Amino acid sequence: MFDIERWxxxxxxxxxxxxxxxxxxxxxxxxxxxxxxxxxxxxGMQNGIAExxxxxxxxxxxxxxxxxxxxxxxxNPGRRVQLRNENYExxxxxxxxxxxxxxLLYFPRDVQVVYNNDxxxxxxxxxxxxxxxxxxxxxxxxxxxNETDVQQNAKVAVISNKIKREVFADLETPIGEYITISGAxxxxxxxxGEHGEDEGEEERxxxxxxxxxxxxxxxxxxxxxxxxxxxxxxxxATVEKNKEFTDELLTYLKQYHGxxxxxxxxxxxxxxxxxxxxxxxxxxxxxxxxxxxxFFTIIAGVVSVSNIMLIVVKERTREIGIRKALxxxxxxxxGMIMHEAIFVTAIxxxxxxxxxxxxxxxxxxxxxxDYVLNPAVNFNVALSTVILLIVAGALAGFFPAxxxxxxxxxxxLRDE
Amino acid sequence: MGSNSLHVLKGINFSVEEGELVAIMGSSGxxxxxxxxxxxxxxELDEGSYDLDGVPIKNLNETKAANYRNKFLGFVFQSFNLxxxxxxxxxxxxxxxxxxxxRKERQEKxxxxxxxxxxxxxxxxxxxxxxxxxKQRVAIARAMAAxxxxxxxxxxxxxxxxxxxxxxxxxxxxxxDQGNTILIVTHEPDIAxxxxxxxxxxxxxxxxxxxIKQVRASEYV
Numbered sequence: 238m239f240d241i242e243r244w245x246x247x248x249x250x251x252x253x254x255x256x257x258x259x260x261x262x263x264x265x266x267x268x269x270x271x272x273x274x275x276x277x278x279x280x281g282m283q284n285g286i287a288e289x290x291x292x293x294x295x296x297x298x299x300x301x302x303x304x305x306x307x308x309x310x311x312x313n314p315g316r317r318v319q320l321r322n323e324n325y326e327x328x329x330x331x332x333x334x335x336x337x338x339x340x341l342l343y344f345p346r347d348v349q350v351v352y353n354n355d356x357x358x359x360x361x362x363x364x365x366x367x368x369x370x371x372x373x374x375x376x377x378x379x380x381x382x383n384e385t386d387v388q389q390n391a392k393v394a395v396i397s398n399k400i401k402r403e404v405f406a407d408l409e410t411p412i413g414e415y416i417t418i419s420g421a422x423x424x425x426x427x428x429x430g431e432h433g434e435d436e437g438e439e440e441r442x443x444x445x446x447x448x449x450x451x452x453x454x455x456x457x458x459x460x461x462x463x464x465x466x467x468x469x470x471x472x473x474a475t476v477e478k479n480k481e482f483t484d485e486l487l488t489y490l491k492q493y494h495g496x497x498x499x500x501x502x503x504x505x506x507x508x509x510x511x512x513x514x515x516x517x518x519x520x521x522x523x524x525x526x527x528x529x530x531x532f533f534t535i536i537a538g539v540v541s542v543s544n545i546m547l548i549v550v551k552e553r554t555r556e557i558g559i560r561k562a563l564x565x566x567x568x569x570x571x572g573m574i575m576h577e578a579i580f581v582t583a584i585x586x587x588x589x590x591x592x593x594x595x596x597x598x599x600x601x602x603x604x605x606x607d608y609v610l611n612p613a614v615n616f617n618v619a620l621s622t623v624i625l626l627i628v629a630g631a632l633a634g635f636f637p638a639x640x641x642x643x644x645x646x647x648x649x650l651r652d653e
Numbered sequence: 654m655g656s657n658s659l660h661v662l663k664g665i666n667f668s669v670e671e672g673e674l675v676a677i678m679g680s681s682g683x684x685x686x687x688x689x690x691x692x693x694x695x696x697e698l699d700e701g702s703y704d705l706d707g708v709p710i711k712n713l714n715e716t717k718a719a720n721y722r723n724k725f726l727g728f729v730f731q732s733f734n735l736x737x738x739x740x741x742x743x744x745x746x747x748x749x750x751x752x753x754x755x756r757k758e759r760q761e762k763x764x765x766x767x768x769x770x771x772x773x774x775x776x777x778x779x780x781x782x783x784x785x786x787x788k789q790r791v792a793i794a795r796a797m798a799a800x801x802x803x804x805x806x807x808x809x810x811x812x813x814x815x816x817x818x819x820x821x822x823x824x825x826x827x828x829x830d831q832g833n834t835i836l837i838v839t840h841e842p843d844i845a846x847x848x849x850x851x852x853x854x855x856x857x858x859x860x861x862x863x864x865i866k867q868v869r870a871s872e873y874v
Contacts, residue, residue, distance in 0.1 A: 560751075564748055647690050
């Protein structure tokens with residue numbers, strides 16, 4: 238296939254028809270450029286959305302009781318629903334649906350936190366060790382609350398990075414320090430941090446749930462229930478699993494607390510995966526849109542390449558006639574035109590590819606907008622579109638060339 | 654190509670020997686160009702037969718016709734038909750490209766033939782930088798470069814003034830003197846008189862076919 242004479246002939250032709258070559262190349266290069274940038278931003282938006290949902294574990298479920306809104310079994314609407322330890326135990330012990338982590342939160346009211354005679358304005362929450370995974374918190378120092386703490390009502394506390402910065406900045410480590418919560422001393426055993434910008438959640442001091450309930454008159458009250466479900470092999474399966482668990486949870490809680498089955502507001506369940514699913518659906522739509530726009534950009538590129546090739550061949554009809562009169566075989570002429578078309582589209586296509594990928598590579602990481610993160614494009618996808626365009630360019634060259642070659646030599650020579 | 658067919662040639666029977674210089678004359682519409690196109694395999698014949706160097710030329714596919722054109726025939730056209738983006742030398746070298754001659758050899762040969770037509774100095778010029786006579790001489794050099802058995806010229810002096818015409822005819826005569834067979838279509842009697850044989854066509858039949866005493870173009874130059 239590599240025919241040096243042919244290449245020389247093509248380079249001669251290209252060198253002597255710079256404008257025509259440039260225009261063909263420009264339409265191809267810009268087509269690829271636009272497509273790659275579009276696909277890159279599609280990916281960027283997907284990355285951005287994934288990032289937004291990284292702050293909490295994606296498979297977590299949060300249960301917040303509220304007030305009933307419907308009268309049921311002689312109970313008035315507007316009644317507060319109060320979760321209790323028993324709910325937690327039933328869910329963790331007797332449910333069919335399995336979960337990976339389960340945690341509960343108790344927020345004691347009117348507690349005073351004191352350190353070194355300074356009053357601190359932070360929230361205190363009782364919980365267990367599973368919360369760390371559910372909240373997707375990381376440990377900077379020490380340890381988190383564990384099973385033993387909960388069983389033994391240990392007077393230990395885990396504080397956030399923010400509290401460490403604001404209160405214990407002078408100390409090398411806050412671990413081992415004691416803070417007083419409503420008169421009881423708690424030893425700090427760990428420091429945690431939140432991913433992302435969720436600073437609000439860094440205002441909290443965690444203590445074991447049992448200790449909190451005992452020390453702050455909580456009896457068996459719970460404010461929140463939190464769960465994390467295992468991730469399934471596919472996103473859809475995870476969503477399905479999540480829904481199954483949520484349904485069982487709601488049915489049980491409504492029945493236990495005398496909430497009407499149709500009362501959807503009494504017990505609020507927040508599960509990021511359902512939100513994520515909506516976003517992913519939206520995302521899918523946006524990506525599809527980008528693909529469609531990109532596809533039409535490519536079509537436009539193909540059309541313009543075809544158009545230019547059509548004009549080029551028309552322009553060269555006489556030349557084709559001359560070449561035939563001089564003994565050019567039909568296939569050598571078709572081959573020459575296609576060779577030129579493929580060569581030009583390939584060079585232009587890869588130029589567009591390199592420029593657009595370069596731009597994404599350089600500008601991409603600089604972009605700091607919500608829901609757009611590190612736009613990038615799958616190299617294979619980009620490469621495939623270039624190849625598609627090259628094939629299209631070849632076909633675009635082939636048909637007019639085929640037609641021109643079939644014209645009788647004298648007809649072609651008469652063409653002015 | 655058109656859908657209405659026109660019966661142009663109605664019984665032409667003649668043969669050309671090697672080394673002849675034949676003028677085909679006739680008024681426009683007499684079929685002289687059609688005859689030349691058939692001889693040059695640029696057009697196809699519907700009926701009859703045509704043998705070139707003992708090879709019957711009939712129902713050739715494009716590839717075979719291209720081969721024959723390349724090996725047997727050289728063309729010179731009234732409108733020169735040079736490729737305008739190629740230099741004189743590249744134009745002359747083009748038939749050799751289709752004979753798969755290497756680039757170096759092509760250029761050497763092209764220069765040799767340009768030298769023969771007196772245009773060696775103009776080798777690097779584009780056709781647009783040449784005069785009509787020069788263009789036709791380049792075209793003749795190109796036709797000769799392939800070393801064809803027959804040189805077919807369709808009104809080679811049609812677009813030239815008489816002085817230039819005679820220069821071109823002088824060149825054609827010299828090529829004929831070297832033993833090349835040449836057919837010229839013309840409607841100018843003085844050009845025809847510079848050939849060795851005149852075939853008169855009228856309405857698609859041969860009116861007259863006579864050998865004449867050649868007038869040397871060099872007498873006029």
